[in-house]
Amino acid sequence: MRYLVLLLCFFLPLSSAFAAVDIGLRGKDPVRLADVYQQDGVPYVAIEDALDAVNLTGHWNAISHSFLIRSKYGWGEISPASGYLKLGDEFYPLKDKPRFIDGRLRVTDSFVLNQLAQLSGQSVYFRNLDPDIDNTPAKQARGIEKLFAFFLNKKASKSASILRSVAIDPGHGGLDTGIIAPSGFKEKQLNMDVANKLAKQLKMKLGIPIYLSRDGDYEVTMEQRLQAASKEDVDIWLLLHAQASFSAELSGVNLFIRPEEKAPDVTEGAVTATVTSDSMLLANDLALSLRENSIKVRGIYPSSRLSLGRGDLPTVLIELGYLSNPEELQQLQNPDYQNQIIQALYTGIHRYAKKSKEKTNDIN
Incomplete structure (x- = not known):
């Protein structure tokens, strides 16, 4: 026995x-x-x-x-x-x-x-x-944060082009469907469709490489998602998702960035100012372009979620809309509306990149 x-x-x-x-x-x-x-x-x-x-x-x-x-x-x-x-x-x-x-x-x-x-x-x-x-998850989370910090540091560029490359993460994939709407439409499908179309626009109009964290319907790990953003020539990282809400009334795009850092001030009694990050500048240009294309933007929000990573690589997580809103769900499945979003995102990226390049040239 x-x-x-x-x-x-x-x-x-x-x-x-x-x-x-x-x-x-x-x-x-x-x-x-x-x-x-x-x-x-x-x-x-x-x-x-x-x-x-x-x-x-x-x-x-x-x-x-x-x-x-x-x-x-x-x-x-x-x-x-x-x-x-x-x-x-x-x-x-x-x-x-x-x-x-x-x-x-x-x-x-x-x-x-x-x-x-x-x-x-x-x-x-x-x-x-x-x-x-x-305490094991906390230790693992700290390890993941270190991994993110390693991958997501901004690299200096001497390139003449306004952008060297863009990394795009279409959220979810495979058995990880993301949100499933009452109609059966899956978030992973929307994220992939928008990522592919945006990648094509950027390649055609800017002639730069685009790195996707996945190019098909399969699951990827956190580390695999970060591989696209870890490329030496990546200047921008976009994460594509969609939302659901307790209320079917909510609609519109939400943009998330890492929390803004405080600028150090050694002056006694001085108020510490917030440094506007490149991620916030990119999010502002994306939001402006979306609104110019008649797409509702609810706001830009700081978030500490690990998927945004750490470091100073310009990064924005884009919640494309609410699959829990019947009208917006129908829009998001419409290729014409998707193209409207693509055009707005491209314009916002181009606007941000052009201003960033001009600022760099002024400094040099």
Whole structure:
């Protein structure tokens, strides 16, 4: 018997660690779950077990390859291919995607505390009983940040052209569909279509190389996405995405950049000024051009999301519109409207590059 136990331990997956958690509705006795896996320092529990613990039910839909959760607000839907909880026609972003581990669909503590609390309409209690590896994600995040800083530093240019090259990241791909609209239209498709058309415009009109993080419908890792932006001649990095909202009324383009840095001031009592980054200058030119082409821009927002990276490479994440808005969804699927966006983005890029080159020449 002892040898059998040793043999079973030998064949357990080394990439995961067993753990245990307590889950329950606030004010009620929690349920202890032992069928828990730690992956990269994050606890994953089987969705059925988590639902039982908070008095909800659900089932796997083999046709849609998604898990349906019954709630008083309607059916919630999650999928390992999507980073959203769909509830009716609304999409709620998930911090971590559900994952199949050891034959069961599993969710993280974030899903339990946020989405299950939302679906149950009550506060949910979650306690990880094996916290020894809780700091692993933080260590990994710091490592990723260092990687981003390495890749995304702006390189000096002595080229006569206004731009040497542009890197474009069409978000999502493969099983990672991004947002799925009620009609079935997928965000990954929109991102790829716009990226291909924009790349063609830039190549034709500026005669420069364009680096895409993906050129087809497949998944890429964070590191692979950064490879395009790490090229020595890249002067601009654009990330293309689309959004969904709790409200079907929201529409328009959102632009995200890294937070602006404060300029050091050694003068006593002086107010520290904000340095306008190249990313902000690029975002301003893109926003202006979009509005000139009759495309609604909601605003430019600072964001600390890791996908924007670190460093001083001019970088803008463009949320092309809301797939949760029926009218805008129809527009975004229209090739003419896509071309309208492409033309606006090209004009904004060209305007920014021309001004940047003139400023560089003035300094020299």
